[in-house]
Amino acid sequence: MKNFNRTRRLRKSRVMRDMLAETSLSVEDFVYPLFIIEGINVKEEISSMENIFRYSIDRLSEELDELAEAGINKLLLFGIPQHKDSVASQAYAEDGIIQKAVRFIKTNYPDMLVITDICMCEYTDHGHCGIIDEKGYVKNDLTLEYLGKISLSHARAGADMIAPSDMMDGRIAYIRQVLDENGFEELPIMAYSAKYSSSFYGPFREAADSAPSFGDRKTYQMDYRNSDEAMWEHMNDIEEGADIIMVKPALAYLDIIQRTADMFLKPIAAYNVSGEYSMIMNAIKQGLVDESVIDEVLYSIKRAGAKIIISYHAKSYARRHKK
Ligand code: PBG
Numbered sequence: 345m346k347n348f349n350r351t352r353r354l355r356k357s358r359v360m361r362d363m364l365a366e367t368s369l370s371v372e373d374f375v376y377p378l379f380i381i382e383g384i385n386v387k388e389e390i391s392s393m394e395n396i397f398r399y400s401i402d403r404l405s406e407e408l409d410e411l412a413e414a415g416i417n418k419l420l421l422f423g424i425p426q427h428k429d430s431v432a433s434q435a436y437a438e439d440g441i442i443q444k445a446v447r448f449i450k451t452n453y454p455d456m457l458v459i460t461d462i463c464m465c466e467y468t469d470h471g472h473c474g475i476i477d478e479k480g481y482v483k484n485d486l487t488l489e490y491l492g493k494i495s496l497s498h499a500r501a502g503a504d505m506i507a508p509s510d511m512m513d514g515r516i517a518y519i520r521q522v523l524d525e526n527g528f529e530e531l532p533i534m535a536y537s538a539k540y541s542s543s544f545y546g547p548f549r550e551a552a553d554s555a556p557s558f559g560d561r562k563t564y565q566m567d568y569r570n571s572d573e574a575m576w577e578h579m580n581d582i583e584e585g586a587d588i589i590m591v592k593p594a595l596a597y598l599d600i601i602q603r604t605a606d607m608f609l610k611p612i613a614a615y616n617v618s619g620e621y622s623m624i625m626n627a628i629k630q631g632l633v634d635e636s637v638i639d640e641v642l643y644s645i646k647r648a649g650a651k652i653i654i655s656y657h658a659k660s661y662a663r664r665h666k667k
Contacts, residue, residue, distance in 0.1 A: 367647045369639075371415040371665075374658035375459060375613070378419050379551050380404065380445045382426040392547035393618055394625045396656055398424060401441075401448050408453050414662035418457040420507065420654055421445055422552050425467050431475060432467035436493040438500075446501040459534060460498040462491055462508040462519070471556040473510040473564060482564060487512050492522035499528045507590070509536040511564040516584035534613055534652075535586035538574035538600055541565035544593045544619030551618065574600050578608055586610070588652065593617040595641065598648040605649025614650035616642070621656040635664075 355361055379390070379398040386400035399407055411419075423441035425434035434440045442460055449458050464487070465473045474487030487510065495506050508515050516535050523531050541562045549555040566573060578589045589608065591601045592615035601614050624641065627633050638657050645653050655661075 367643055369643055369646050369653075369661075371417075371658075371662045373646065373651070373653050374416060374662065375418040375420050375652060375654040376411060376416050376658040377422060377654060377656060378404075378407065379422050379424060380441055381424040382441050390547065390551040392550050393622055393656065394629065395660070396551065396621075398551065401445055404445065404448065405452070408449065408456065411659060412453065412456075414659050414666065416658055416662050417455060418459065419449070420459045420461060422461050423466060424553055428467055428469040430469055432464040432490060432494075435464055435467040436490065436497045438497060440497070443497055443501040446498065446503050450502040457504045458502070459505045459507050460503045462494050462498065462506050463510045464490060464494070465510075465554040465556070466552045470558065471554050472559075473561065474512060480559060482512070484512050484514070488515055488518040491515050492518055495519045496522055496526055496528075499523060499526070499531050503531070505532045505534055505588075507534040507536060509539065509592075511536065511539050511561075511566075513580075514584070516581045516586050520585035532587040533585060534588040534590060535581040536592055536615070537577045537581040537586060537589040538591045538597075538604065539565055540568050540593065540597065542568065542593050542596075542617070542619075544596070544617045546619050547622045548618035568596070571600060571603060575603065575607055578604055578610075582608065582610055588613050590615060590654075591650070593620055594645045594650070594653075595620045598644060601645065601648040601650050611651045612649055613652035613654060614645045614648070616645060616653060616655035616657065618656065624657075635660075 354364055381398045381400055383400045384402055387403050388398050390396050421442055425441050427434055446458055449456055463473050465471055470476055472482055474482035477483050498506050581589055588611045590613040591597055591604055594614040594616040604612055628635050
């Protein structure tokens with residue numbers, strides 16, 4: 345018998361393929377991470393991340409103008425302070441690097457949505473994401489108090505959304521309460537809910553100078569053998585008041601993104617992290633693949649179910665696809 349089913353009929357022309365595309369990606373989907381450092385006249389390329397720079401505030405406009413031109417209007421800020429100490433005091437200082445950067449951006453680029461990363465590892469001298477006890481363990485509940493202070497100081501500086509990335513237990517509820525008690529009931533929280541302990545963060549730790557000086561983050565970040573645990577983390581964070589939940593990294597965790605999308609009705613963000621970025625950039629540089637693999641990868645994240653994609657590729661993607 346003749347088989348009448350020919351799937352290729354629907355792939356005949358580009359117009360037809362475009363009509364039938366099930367996923368679309370737009371500049372609106374992206375959040376661009378930015379590294380901001382203390383000092384004057386700094387624009388330095390991060391050696392492990394091609395085309396990604398650290399900026400001092402006086403040169404930040406160069407980057408912000410490029411982003412605005414490309415159509416990117418959402419930022420995730422990371423700060424690199426001049427001084428680090430055991431309690432990350434520069435993370436909640438009123439004139440800390442992030443607080444100054446937020447004020448600068450909101451004053452000069454009011455249309456940019458500014459999200460700030462809430463963590464201590466860039467600000468502690470030991471590089472861990474919380475307060476450390478005598479034995480070298482992170483003290484969960486004491487750390488919450490600091491996360492509350494950091495969050496409030498970012499809110500006061502004018503951040504549009506905060507993104508706790510520390511993975512302490514109970515942090516979302518604690519931060520939510522601190523924000524509410526201080527008049528920031530309307531400030532949304534994007535929780536790094538399913539954050540895996542991953543070697544794909546390697547280049548970021550160089551960029552932010554945040555590698556732990558001893559031990560690792562395995563006691564507070566997730567084990568990559570687990571998927572159910574990620575669902576628990578999401579559930580807890582949603583119950584505690586998270587408005588957006590995140591999966592991080594993205595590419596080795598597409599199954600986690602998809603499962604999250606199947607199970608929860610909250611907006612999902614996926615963080616396409618530094619190591620994932622550098623791997624592809626190096627492969628392109630060596631001529632192993634061409635830059636269209638970037639689109640393929642970004643679409644896979646969207647297809648898996650992420651609504652928001654945090655990616656170092658965002659600017660170049662937006663430029664290449666500018667209408
Ligand atoms: C801070 C933080 C990290 C990243 C985002 N926020 C580093 C880490 O957890 O070690 C990594 C992002 C990236 O690799 O691009 N805790």
